[in-house]
Amino acid sequence: MKTIPGVTARASTDLPVLKPFDVAAHSPDSMMMTRWVAGLPWWSPAAILTISLIWPAIAYAQSSYSIGQATEALWRWMPFLLREGFLLNVLISIFAMLIGTLAGAALGLGQISINKWVRRFAWFATQLFRNSPWLVILFIVLLALPFEVRIFGTIMTFPDWWKAVIGLSLPVMANISEIVRGAVASVPTAQWEASESLAFSRRQTLWRIILPQCFKRMIPPWMNWYAILTMATPLCSLLGVQELITLSRQAMESENNHPELLMPFYGFALLMFFIYCYPIARATIALERRFSVKL
Amino acid sequence: MRVFKTLASALALATISTATLAASCTNDTWNKVMERGKLVVGVKADYKPWGYRNSDGELVGMEIDMAKDVAKKMGVDVELVPVQSSNRMQFLEGGKIDLMIATMSDRADRREIVGIVGPNYYTSGTNVMSPKAVKILKWEDLRDKPVCGKQGAFYNKIVEERYGAKVIAFTGNAEAKQALRDKKCMAWVYDDSSIGSDLSSGDWPEFEMPLNSEDDNPWALAVPLAEKNCVFGRFMSGMQYHWLQSGELIELEKKHGIQPTVFLQVQQERLKDWLAE
Numbered sequence: 001m002k003t004i005p006g007v008t009a010r011a012s013t014d015l016p017v018l019k020p021f022d023v024a025a026h027s028p029d030s031m032m033m034t035r036w037v038a039g040l041p042w043w044s045p046a047a048i049l050t051i052s053l054i055w056p057a058i059a060y061a062q063s064s065y066s067i068g069q070a071t072e073a074l075w076r077w078m079p080f081l082l083r084e085g086f087l088l089n090v091l092i093s094i095f096a097m098l099i100g101t102l103a104g105a106a107l108g109l110g111q112i113s114i115n116k117w118v119r120r121f122a123w124f125a126t127q128l129f130r131n132s133p134w135l136v137i138l139f140i141v142l143l144a145l146p147f148e149v150r151i152f153g154t155i156m157t158f159p160d161w162w163k164a165v166i167g168l169s170l171p172v173m174a175n176i177s178e179i180v181r182g183a184v185a186s187v188p189t190a191q192w193e194a195s196e197s198l199a200f201s202r203r204q205t206l207w208r209i210i211l212p213q214c215f216k217r218m219i220p221p222w223m224n225w226y227a228i229l230t231m232a233t234p235l236c237s238l239l240g241v242q243e244l245i246t247l248s249r250q251a252m253e254s255e256n257n258h259p260e261l262l263m264p265f266y267g268f269a270l271l272m273f274f275i276y277c278y279p280i281a282r283a284t285i286a287l288e289r290r291f292s293v294k295l
Numbered sequence: 296m297r298v299f300k301t302l303a304s305a306l307a308l309a310t311i312s313t314a315t316l317a318a319s320c321t322n323d324t325w326n327k328v329m330e331r332g333k334l335v336v337g338v339k340a341d342y343k344p345w346g347y348r349n350s351d352g353e354l355v356g357m358e359i360d361m362a363k364d365v366a367k368k369m370g371v372d373v374e375l376v377p378v379q380s381s382n383r384m385q386f387l388e389g390g391k392i393d394l395m396i397a398t399m400s401d402r403a404d405r406r407e408i409v410g411i412v413g414p415n416y417y418t419s420g421t422n423v424m425s426p427k428a429v430k431i432l433k434w435e436d437l438r439d440k441p442v443c444g445k446q447g448a449f450y451n452k453i454v455e456e457r458y459g460a461k462v463i464a465f466t467g468n469a470e471a472k473q474a475l476r477d478k479k480c481m482a483w484v485y486d487d488s489s490i491g492s493d494l495s496s497g498d499w500p501e502f503e504m505p506l507n508s509e510d511d512n513p514w515a516l517a518v519p520l521a522e523k524n525c526v527f528g529r530f531m532s533g534m535q536y537h538w539l540q541s542g543e544l545i546e547l548e549k550k551h552g553i554q555p556t557v558f559l560q561v562q563q564e565r566l567k568d569w570l571a572e
Contacts, residue, residue: 076350077350080348080350080351080352083352084352143385146389146390147386147389147390147391148390148391238466239382240377240378240379240382240386242377246377247348247352249341249466249467249469250340250341250347250348250377251348251350252467252469253340253341253342253343253347253348253467253468253469254343254347254348254349254350256343256493256496256498257467257468257469257472257493258469258472258498259469259472259473259476261469262469262470262473
């Protein structure tokens with residue numbers, strides 16, 4: 001008996017078919033860190049600050065070192081912590097993001113290369129750094145790179161925070177690589193076929209047709225990774241980099257290590273990161289909304 | 296931390312083997328310092344009053360004054376690099392710092408890694424701070440009890456091995472003291488001089504230093520291992536000899552408000568010039 005595809009038999013065809021656009025697959029992941037941060041109400045930092053200042057007064061009511069003294073100590077150290085500490089966290093995050101983005105874009109394009117070996121290498125490097133703990137990568141970079149190099153008789157020192165930049169840029173690179181690969185893959189294959197039929201070369205197709213479409217959809221996850229990276233910079237304190245957390249500890253030491261100092265000082269660090277990352281998170285959400293597919 | 300330690304010991308081992316091979320003096324570090332016109336000294340930034348920051352962020356303290364004196368005698372500028380107990384020896388052998396004056400206790404295992412030169416310039420003992428209510432009377436009372444400490448201190452291991460205490464090591468002293476106050480541990484093990492100054496500040500009325508100090512351990516500064524028996528090592532021996540003999544360290548102790556130690560007075564007496572008045 002003759003079958004009718006889609007009626008008496010499974011619908012199948014060998015002809016190219018344009019499938020309906022899958023909106024869910026093109027919407028941002030609701031588990032993203034930036035979405036969570038942006039979901040916090042704007043007054044959260046004020047609440048955190050209040051709690052961190054009031055908490056020791058309740059917890060250590062028996063101590064002779066008053067919360068007023070602890071706050072006064074924080075006030076005295078604040079300019080130094082901001083100028084020398086938090087600024088370095090921001091610098092580390094900017095440079096790590098810059099290097100990570102450039103290297104990650106190259107690696108991501110490598111993952112879709114037509115050369116088998118380039119593709120395999122890019123895949124391996126991506127998976128290696130994407131699935132390693134950040135702290136382990138940081139330690140390896142710290143120990144593997146020299147403290148100084150001698151180039152033509154002049155001694156060039158290689159400061160610790162630059163090692164931290166390189167250490168942090170590696171996992172960022174791997175994740176950006178996946179973003180680039182994913183973005184290219186998300187462009188409907190009909191675009192490739194259409195440009196091929198219009199006699200575009202592979203390079204022209206990629207640079208003039210595919211990547212311009214990817215760019216927009218890569219921005220929100222890219223900013224998400226920047227926020228994650230910024231919040232990961234205190235890891236460098238374990239390597240002895242003189243950033244916000246390391247300097248906070250040293251400041252507390254100078255103030256004789258009263259436990260009452262812990263909440264105000266770490267609360268201040270938390271506040272700084274929140275103030276810096278919250279606008280980024282809000283902007284990410286706004287961009288996502290603007291670029292989202294409307295049906 | 297474990298990975299770090301394994302890698303660090305591997306690195307240290309590699310440095311030792313190269314150092315023993317090169318028996319003759321090349322004076323690399325000394326020459327580098329002279330050529331560069333700058334001595335890089337690793338000091339503590341978290342050990343008041345030996346090395347800490349003032350609220351302008353500048354490094355100050357007794358050991359910082361010593362480091363500046365070394366640079367002055369060598370006729371070079373000084374650059375201070377804050378180090379931690381857990382990374383100071385790696386920094387020295389890796390070449391990041393030329394000299395380390397960082398409250399380091401002089402231990403046999405450390406002499407194999409860095410170039411420790413005598414005479415020792417200071418000493419301190421180990422003791423604990425514990426709540427009066429707990430009534431610790433002897434070190435043995437700490438057996439199987441949680442004891443807070445600071446990462447990188449050599450006596451953590453001793454307290455564990457000798458008295459069977461369970462040491463919980465923190466990165467900072469504020470955290471360790473907080474844990475003590477939160478009753479997460481029975482006692483906080485640290486230098487006796489530091490505990491003494493905390494107790495005398497009056498902020499710890501419920502606490503005491505109940506034990507006899509143990510392991511009175513001399514402190515040592517260090518040069519890279521390859522420099523130990525060469526110009527730099529010999530020079531640092533001379534610096535320390537002069538500091539002890541002239542009483543400059545006693546002066547510094549007074550300047551930084553440290554309780555005078557018997558050690559420095561004994562050393563000054565011992566090294567006294569027989570022709571002096």
